[in-house]
Amino acid sequence: MTTTPLPRGFRAAGIAAGIKKRGGHDFALVALEEAGPAAALFTRNQLVGAHVTVCREHLAQSGGRVRALLVNSGNANCATGTAGVDDAHRLAEAIAERLECPAHEVLVMSTGVIGARLPLAKMLDAVPQLFDALSADGAQDFNRAIMTTDTTEKRATRKLGETSLVGVAKGSGMIHPDMATMLAYLFTDAALGDDAHELLSAANRKSFQRMTVDGDTSPNDTVLLWSSERAGPTALLGDALNSISGELARLIAKDGEGATRLITVRVSGAPTEDAAALVGRVIATSPLVKTAVAGRDPNWGRILSAAGRAGIPFPAERALVKVGSSVVFADGRPHPANEGAAARYLADEAEVMLSIDLAAGTATADVWTCDLTAEYVSINADYRT
């Protein structure tokens, strides 16, 4: 992946500061010349990393205005008690000192192993080097520095006339090391007006909330929308946010540990969109469905049965199940004549669609996941031993 120009006003950097035991980029900074508006969504897990506490506090104090964002990988600063919160404050203060801004205009975020204190001295020492590296072309270095078990960089861009939107994300399921946090950043120069939080919530609901690798969530999951406001408002921003968030969510699902297939579960004919998304999530987290795809098996029974336990009433005998474009269940019975074509589709395509029409309404939703392979189990069973 090549360099991604950041929206006007943003500069970014990513360097190796020795936080990751295996080396590589692990310390990143994004900064504006002046604070710009931001909205953030955090994990709903009861266990939260120190950065969630500190970011919530800073966003409240600053009225949602952010001057800089510091991110480290290799250590999640989670389950580290009040000492961990103090560490996060110290880092924010160090950045604020250099920028001569209030500490509450600085957000700090962490991803990596949990239960260990940050190597604070090492990180503070590396701050000058981070500032030296800041560049309008720094998106790729930033991306590299926030990766943990990711096997691919994850960036996406949308141009809206003069205005632009750049998304950078990391995550490959909450699986390794201990729990691979999802972090997603949406940088733009478009004015956000009063709608920043609403725009972000709407985009999140149809993207990151509809993506699952193994059903687990991390104590550090964070999605941030942040603008330099170098441009005016644009009516297209909402659509662009939805679209770029969806793209990043699919990149994350596709990079699930051990995954060989990106699966789109498309639910239609549901009574409501929430119901469609719920049925989609139950199918997308079913180990039986996910192992069937790993085995290139167009197993309509597992799909239909997973849908059937989501708690949404529908007439199973009128449901329609398709694998790609092949109908494998309709009119209350399987269609074995189509299973050969469906199996070949699962074998040939890297991105596959499983669809089910519930015959219980008109609402639809897509949910993204990946297949479940023996490789996933090996990685997660063998990690610490």
Place this chain on the structure above:
Amino acid sequence: MTTTPLPRGFRAAGIAAGIKKRGGHDFALVALEEAGPAAALFTRNQLVGAHVTVCREHLAQSGGRVRALLVNSGNANCATGTAGVDDAHRLAEAIAERLECPAHEVLVMSTGVIGARLPLAKMLDAVPQLFDALSADGAQDFNRAIMTTDTTEKRATRKLGETSLVGVAKGSGMIHPDMATMLAYLFTDAALGDDAHELLSAANRKSFQRMTVDGDTSPNDTVLLWSSERAGPTALLGDALNSISGELARLIAKDGEGATRLITVRVSGAPTEDAAALVGRVIATSPLVKTAVAGRDPNWGRILSAAGRAGIPFPAERALVKVGSSVVFADGRPHPANEGAAARYLADEAEVMLSIDLAAGTATADVWTCDLTAEYVSINADYRT
């Protein structure tokens, strides 16, 4: 496992009728001299096998009095439309004819592959042989004939003075072939009075509802309590039902596909018992927790984090996580000094306990599951291809 004498009044049989492609016992009958009271619980899946429809109908028509139970393995008679329901009726009629009782006093149940019609002629031909084989010592043959992917027979007995309770179950996760239905039968000679349904619901809630292999449910899941009423009522029946149901549930969890460990997840300090059970179920279905146990890894982070996403508020910094008797997380931080002993415990014991105290109340619940191994994935990915 040796022969299990049935409660007074019951006779059972299990034979090979050629329903299973790979051969073996696959057709079973249990009968009383006179109809006795029964209560049944069925899957809550929207997709239901034909037997669920027919059993509900017969129990309503008979006022919950049952003379005979016919079970086959090798074919679930599910997703077979109205023709499948007709097949189930035909079988019930054939048994009723022999017993000279109304067809609605006969229950029929099926487990095995879905989407294929029952081999009805073959089954009807085998009915006389089934009746010839009926015996008070037939519990083991019955048990064998209801097995699908089970690798162990699953029976348990409780004696209450002269009265007895015999439980027989099958199931090893809804995993193969297509979905391995859980069937559980509780036979007794104790009078049930008016409480049959209530007794069964209570026992089910703390046993089969608290057991999970892979989070999936089958369209054919059924639990039946049935009495010959040869004895009077006993105040101890409720406790015995709870206890025997728990034993059967653990036998099923232990026999999960590819499993090497029976895991008891014990949640304490919850605001309510339902909350404790919910947190336990989220931990017990977490692929990360289950792969960690497969890897003999006392991974407190995965346990705590799974608990944290159950939607039950608790102060994570005051939670206590134990693996066996080793405290691995307390006072807001990990206790790495105890991880060696915890890892050895996971390596040495076939039945392990993961416990978490939420520090949010006084309620507790146990949930049972098994570890998730690469073997599970291989079995389920390779099944149909």
